[in-house]
Amino acid sequence: MKKSDRFSVAGRLFAPLVGKGSGRGFMLAGLAMVVFVVAMSVLAPFLGTQNPTYLGTKVDSPPSPQHPLGTDIGARDMLARVVWGGRFLLVVAVLAVIFCMAVGIPLGLLSAYRGGMVDRVVTLVLDSIYAFPSLIFALIIVIVFGTSVFVYALAIAVVYVPSYFRVVRSQTLTVKELPYVDAARSSGAGHLAIIRKYIWPNIIPSVVTVATINFADAILITAGLDFIGVGDLTRPDWGVDLYYGRSTVLSGAWWVIAFSGLMILVTTLGFSLISEGYAERTNPKLR
Amino acid sequence: MGLRDYVIIRVLLTIPLVLILLSVVFLLIRVLPGNPCLLKFEHNLDPQDLATCERSLGLSKPLYVQFAEYFVGLFRGNLGLSMVDFQPVSAQIVSRFPATIELTLYAFLIAVVVGIVLGSLGATKRGSVTDGAVKVIGILLYSWPVFFLGLIFQLIFGVYLHWLPTSGRLCPGCQVPQGLTIGSVHIQTGLYTVDSVLAGNLSAFVDSVSHLILPATALGLVISGVFIRITRTNMLETLRADYVTAARARGLKGRTVVYGYALRNALLPVVTVMGLQFALLLSGAVLTETEFNIDGLGRFLVDRVNYLDYTAIQGAVVFIAILIATVALLIDILYAYLDPRVRL
Numbered sequence: 001m002k003k004s005d006r007f008s009v010a011g012r013l014f015a016p017l018v019g020k021g022s023g024r025g026f027m028l029a030g031l032a033m034v035v036f037v038v039a040m041s042v043l044a045p046f047l048g049t050q051n052p053t054y055l056g057t058k059v060d061s062p063p064s065p066q067h068p069l070g071t072d073i074g075a076r077d078m079l080a081r082v083v084w085g086g087r088f089l090l091v092v093a094v095l096a097v098i099f100c101m102a103v104g105i106p107l108g109l110l111s112a113y114r115g116g117m118v119d120r121v122v123t124l125v126l127d128s129i130y131a132f133p134s135l136i137f138a139l140i141i142v143i144v145f146g147t148s149v150f151v152y153a154l155a156i157a158v159v160y161v162p163s164y165f166r167v168v169r170s171q172t173l174t175v176k177e178l179p180y181v182d183a184a185r186s187s188g189a190g191h192l193a194i195i196r197k198y199i200w201p202n203i204i205p206s207v208v209t210v211a212t213i214n215f216a217d218a219i220l221i222t223a224g225l226d227f228i229g230v231g232d233l234t235r236p237d238w239g240v241d242l243y244y245g246r247s248t249v250l251s252g253a254w255w256v257i258a259f260s261g262l263m264i265l266v267t268t269l270g271f272s273l274i275s276e277g278y279a280e281r282t283n284p285k286l287r
Numbered sequence: 288m289g290l291r292d293y294v295i296i297r298v299l300l301t302i303p304l305v306l307i308l309l310s311v312v313f314l315l316i317r318v319l320p321g322n323p324c325l326l327k328f329e330h331n332l333d334p335q336d337l338a339t340c341e342r343s344l345g346l347s348k349p350l351y352v353q354f355a356e357y358f359v360g361l362f363r364g365n366l367g368l369s370m371v372d373f374q375p376v377s378a379q380i381v382s383r384f385p386a387t388i389e390l391t392l393y394a395f396l397i398a399v400v401v402g403i404v405l406g407s408l409g410a411t412k413r414g415s416v417t418d419g420a421v422k423v424i425g426i427l428l429y430s431w432p433v434f435f436l437g438l439i440f441q442l443i444f445g446v447y448l449h450w451l452p453t454s455g456r457l458c459p460g461c462q463v464p465q466g467l468t469i470g471s472v473h474i475q476t477g478l479y480t481v482d483s484v485l486a487g488n489l490s491a492f493v494d495s496v497s498h499l500i501l502p503a504t505a506l507g508l509v510i511s512g513v514f515i516r517i518t519r520t521n522m523l524e525t526l527r528a529d530y531v532t533a534a535r536a537r538g539l540k541g542r543t544v545v546y547g548y549a550l551r552n553a554l555l556p557v558v559t560v561m562g563l564q565f566a567l568l569l570s571g572a573v574l575t576e577t578e579f580n581i582d583g584l585g586r587f588l589v590d591r592v593n594y595l596d597y598t599a600i601q602g603a604v605v606f607i608a609i610l611i612a613t614v615a616l617l618i619d620i621l622y623a624y625l626d627p628r629v630r631l
Contacts, residue, residue, distance in 0.1 A: 135570035
């Protein structure tokens with residue numbers, strides 16, 4: 001890595017990926033899991049699976065040569081559902097993270113930078129949302145506005161914007177008082193220049209950590225809402241599989257929940273491992 | 288500032304929290320399509336009856352009047368009438384609440400014990416294989432969907448081993464424990480594990496505990512991931528503090544230093560984080576109650592959402608908001624009591 005890269009935004013973002021040291025194993029393991037799930041979901045149409053929504057005749061049949069992972073209560077092929085079931089969850093998570101960043105980061109910067117009344121009101125409102133159980137908030141939003149991808153993403157964004165806001169705001173408050181920012185200001189740097197050149201690079205590591213956890217939680221919330229049955233139950237989706245599996249698990253149909261559940265776990269675990277590894281590499285206190 | 292002033296200010300600060308959440312949900316729910324009166328009479332209703340129904344539920348008034356009336360009612364503990372069965376919402380919530388308290392309380396205990404034990408174990412063996420394992424367990428538990436863990440428990444301990452029941456709070460048809468009556472005073476908490484002890488009913492106690500083990504453990508283990516992580520991080524920092532080195536230098540035993548000196552101080556920040564975990568517990572309770580057929584607040588909410596029961600949803604949200612504010616308040620006061628610097 002060139003020396004100048006250490007101070008650029010891209011340098012800050014990717015520096016933790018290279019070089020040995022603690023946290024690297026976590027990051028690589030997490031990346032491998034996420035890459036696996038994303039690749040499987042993107043390539044689903046080309047993997048030659050059966051139709052994940054096709055209603056067959058062999059209801060709740062255990063794994064067999066014809067259905068390697070068995071079938072569910074609607075006689076749908078579980079292998080196909082496992083392969084296709086992450087697409088919706090991942091799209092929701094990606095959209096949610098984009099929404100959150102687009103709102104949470106500017107709001108945090110502005111609130112901390114301006115201070116005063118604006119800061120107090122915004123903090124109060126977002127803290128209220130932050131304190132409330134996220135799944136319940138998201139549940140109400142989905143009930144009101146429907147079960148489309150955008151509504152799910154919006155619901156998760158609403159409950160997750162406060163996390164970005166808090167991190168960005170507190171970092172900005174700390175950085176903005178540092179002598180070098182004062183020095184820049186007194187030598188005539190404008191607000192935007194100060195935010196872009198001095199504050200923003202210091203915020204990146206925290207934002208990345210929040211974003212990776214945001215991915216994991218977005219998957220957990222979306223799958224959770226599908227699990228309690230408020231989502232679109234015709235969609236191939238790991239959460240929906242567990243919703244159907246709930247009624248058949250008591251008769252021993254383990255294959256309906258096992259594979260889809262593991263896929264949710266691999267996805268959330270992948271993002272959590274990346275988050276943990278990244279945090280360890282950027283914050284020596286955690287080592 | 289004394290502790291009393293601190294408490295008063297904190298109490299005043301919780302009011303906006305409840306108010307903001309109430310306003311958000313009130314407005315959000317009014318966007319909902321569908322009219323509960325039409326829903327109730329299945330669309331074949333003459334206009335006169337419709338108007339009467341809407342008037343009785345207060346739907347015909349302007350929005351701000353509805354809001355004001357709701358807010359005033361709130362102070363009298365009146366959350367309005369359910370739009371499904373026309374019963375007072377507050378009574379329904381109160382009857383469902385103990386099941387949620389019981390589940391979250393036991394889950395919380397499990398989470399705290401697992402979190403503190405594993406977290407401090409990892410920190411004292413920093414960098415070892417044990418520490419690595421603790422970290423991995425923490426991340427794994429945090430990432431594990433609570434409903435998936437619950438299903439696995441149901442499958443293993445209910446279906447395969449037949450050790451524990453997988454549904455409800457008591458065996459089907461069993462009588463609810465009645466609590467204790469001393470003279471004219473009747474004590475009944477609604478927590479079956481407590482009531483059965485009060486009533487001296489051993490079989491009901493065993494029954495209610497056996498019904499709680501699976502859901503409470505599933506929820507508790509998932510939440511413990513957060514506690515493992517926080518305890519470990521705080522413990523690491525405390526173990527580096529000068530007074531810990533000083534205690535070691537004076538020749539105190541390793542165990543005394545770790546558990547007598549470091550752990551007590553490391554747990555202080557953990558207390559503040561507990562308040563926030565309460566929200567996570569409630570989210571988890573919605574999933575766990577649905578999964579294990581426990582008639583608590585979470586399941587109430589999910590049931591009423593399916594009926595578009597505005598007032599019940601709103602009531603549950605307001606109740607949860609007040610609950611969260613109260614817990615946050617208690618934790619803050621506890622923290623201020625434990626650490627006098629906060630009050631400065």
